[in-house]
Amino acid sequence: MRWLSIRALIASSLAMSATGVGVSAAPEQHAKALEDVLSPGAKVYYPNSTEFTTLTTRWSALAEPKVNVAVVPAVEDDVVKTIRYANKAKLPVLAFNGAHAAITTLARMQGGIEIYMGQLSSVTIAEDQKTVTVGGGTLTKAVTDALWNAGKQTVTGTCECVSVLGPALGGGHGWLQGHYGLAADQFVSMNVVLADGTLHKIDASSDLWWAMKGAGQNFGIVTSVTSKIYDIEQYDWAIETLIFSGDQVEAIYQAANDHLSTVPVNIINWSYWLNIPGIDPDKPVILFYIIQEGAKSVDPAITKPFHDLNPISIDAESGDYRDLARWTQIALESAPCQKSGLANPRFPVYVKRYNVPAQKLAYAAFAAEVSGDSPFSSSIFMFEAYPVQGVQAVDSNSAAYAFRGDSILTAPLITYTPAGDELDQQAAQLGNKLRDIVHQGTGNEELHVYVNYAFGNESPQNWYGNEQWRQHRLKALKKKYDPKGRFSFFAPVA
Numbered sequence: 369m370r371w372l373s374i375r376a377l378i379a380s381s382l383a384m385s386a387t388g389v390g391v392s393a394a395p396e397q398h399a400k401a402l403e404d405v406l407s408p409g410a411k412v413y414y415p416n417s418t419e420f421t422t423l424t425t426r427w428s429a430l431a432e433p434k435v436n437v438a439v440v441p442a443v444e445d446d447v448v449k450t451i452r453y454a455n456k457a458k459l460p461v462l463a464f465n466g467a468h469a470a471i472t473t474l475a476r477m478q479g480g481i482e483i484y485m486g487q488l489s490s491v492t493i494a495e496d497q498k499t500v501t502v503g504g505g506t507l508t509k510a511v512t513d514a515l516w517n518a519g520k521q522t523v524t525g526t527c528e529c530v531s532v533l534g535p536a537l538g539g540g541h542g543w544l545q546g547h548y549g550l551a552a553d554q555f556v557s558m559n560v561v562l563a564d565g566t567l568h569k570i571d572a573s574s575d576l577w578w579a580m581k582g583a584g585q586n587f588g589i590v591t592s593v594t595s596k597i598y599d600i601e602q603y604d605w606a607i608e609t610l611i612f613s614g615d616q617v618e619a620i621y622q623a624a625n626d627h628l629s630t631v632p633v634n635i636i637n638w639s640y641w642l643n644i645p646g647i648d649p650d651k652p653v654i655l656f657y658i659i660q661e662g663a664k665s666v667d668p669a670i671t672k673p674f675h676d677l678n679p680i681s682i683d684a685e686s687g688d689y690r691d692l693a694r695w696t697q698i699a700l701e702s703a704p705c706q707k708s709g710l711a712n713p714r715f716p717v718y719v720k721r722y723n724v725p726a727q728k729l730a731y732a733a734f735a736a737e738v739s740g741d742s743p744f745s746s747s748i749f750m751f752e753a754y755p756v757q758g759v760q761a762v763d764s765n766s767a768a769y770a771f772r773g774d775s776i777l778t779a780p781l782i783t784y785t786p787a788g789d790e791l792d793q794q795a796a797q798l799g800n801k802l803r804d805i806v807h808q809g810t811g812n813e814e815l816h817v818y819v820n821y822a823f824g825n826e827s828p829q830n831w832y833g834n835e836q837w838r839q840h841r842l843k844a845l846k847k848k849y850d851p852k853g854r855f856s857f858f859a860p861v862a
């Protein structure tokens with residue numbers, strides 16, 4: 369008995385000697401120990417404070433990571449020190465940026481350190497005006513606005529409250545991808561803190577470079593990235609928002625195949641299926657955006673086939689690039705930017721073009737499950753058709769992002785108020801069923817999933833490509849740079 373308690377004491381003091389604080393120490397003790405090593409501007413919070421609650425609240429309240437201590441680094445060395453501390457204390461660690469990742473694999477982090485990136489926010493345009501260096505915690509809107517004011521632009525995700533790096537590390541779809549490729553294709557160099565707590569500046573000469581462009585969340589925490597920027601060539605943008613009855617689903621997607629699948633680089637088409645009871649109390653409507661760059665109104669030749677289908681309403685607006693997020697309801701003040709306690713799993717699948725009968729089946733299944741007083745009545749089904757010319761101009765082998773051959777990103781987003789496991793399972797069943805319908809319509813056995821929208825039940829092949837060389841290369845890099853799987857909460861490569 370006495371020997372047992374001595375062994376326990378030895379084990380606990382060994383753990384103490386690593387960090388000064390025991391492995392099983394309370395969050396307050398870890399917070400205090402971290403405060404002692406971090407820069408004066410860094411902040412550390414533990415549960416039961418308003419700040420902790422704010423910093424740990426995520427966009428999707430399903431399968432969330434559990435955080436015990438939230439660190440807000442003020443300088444990149446704070447990220448280094450936090451990772452070293454977490455390694456010694458044997459605590460998991462996860463970067464939080466816009467906190468919009470909804471993948472359920474994040475729930476594998478149970479009790480660890482959050483690194484909230486928000487203070488590492490900066491946008492610095494190089495003297496030669498060819499690149500911008502962005503702090504690892506910068507949100508998309510900050511970059512868009514700073515570049516716009518300098519007559520510049522680059523590819524970022526479209527949503528203002530999502531970080532620059534969140535989307536970009538998984539590829540990054542954006543309004544300008546038709547010209548320049550994905551957000552990750554713009555990377556020139558980056559500073560990244562690796563799993564062993566060392567800081568590196570890497571670029572195309574590093575073997576890790578390939579992996580950071582599509583599977584980057586698996587390999588480290590990026591404290592800053594330098595990306596290519598471009599002169600703004602077109603200041604004008606225009607949108608038409610058309611609303612159709614769900615009864616017209618076949619005609620609409622047939623018209624999209626016929627008239628929008630080979631459109632020029634300056635046309636973007638998104639559509640959402642959603643309930644708007646004021647317009648149709650019985651079933652979801654189809655909200656259909658046609659966006660044009662370099663125009664004060666969308667070219668009537670593009671919109672005519674859709675006007676001919678007699679939409680319920682047509683709204684036209686014009687402005688500039690900065691208006692796009694508001695028009696499409698993903699601006700800072702829009703609903704998707706609020707963290708309101710809802711579960712928001714998505715079930716994505718890429719397609720090359722619409723399979724019209726599959727669209728009809730999917731609509732019927734969606735309408736049946738989200739209408740009336742369904743707990744899923746706030747769900748939407750998203751269809752995002754960005755121009756792909758710039759994405760396909762980039763060598764497919766140059767990045768871990770694997771799906772340059774696909775054109776349209778589709779995903780049901782099943783939104784609901786969490787109410788226990790049974791409802792979670794119903795949501796997952798519905799999301800998977802809808803995805804299966806669209807996937808079967810592709811005629812492709814392989815399931816191509818945009819990792820940044822993934823639900824979490826997919827495989828590494830679904831996220832990072834079926835080619836064996838891709839899987840081997842990712843696994844080998846993981847073994848080299850993160851052998852203990854410290855960064856394996858977001859869509860782990862292995």
Ligand SMILES: Cc1cc2nc3c(=O)[nH]c(=O)nc-3n(C[C@H](O)[C@H](O)[C@H](O)COP(=O)(O)OP(=O)(O)OC[C@H]3O[C@@H](n4cnc5c(N)ncnc54)[C@H](O)[C@@H]3O)c2cc1C
Nearest residue numbers: 463465466467468469525526527531534535541590820858
């Ligand atoms: C409303 C909305 C709109 C969206 N629009 C787009 C879009 O237009 N284009 C697009 O491609 N995607 C889009 N997405 C998907 C988006 O790419 C993912 O949700 C992404 O994970 C969000 O990044 P975040 O920083 O907000 O989330 P977080 O959850 O904070 O981060 C996402 C993941 O990346 C890791 N991470 C974050 N920052 C870093 C860093 N600096 N270094 C290393 N790892 C880091 C985190 O640990 C986490 O695992 C959208 C999502 C939503 C909810």
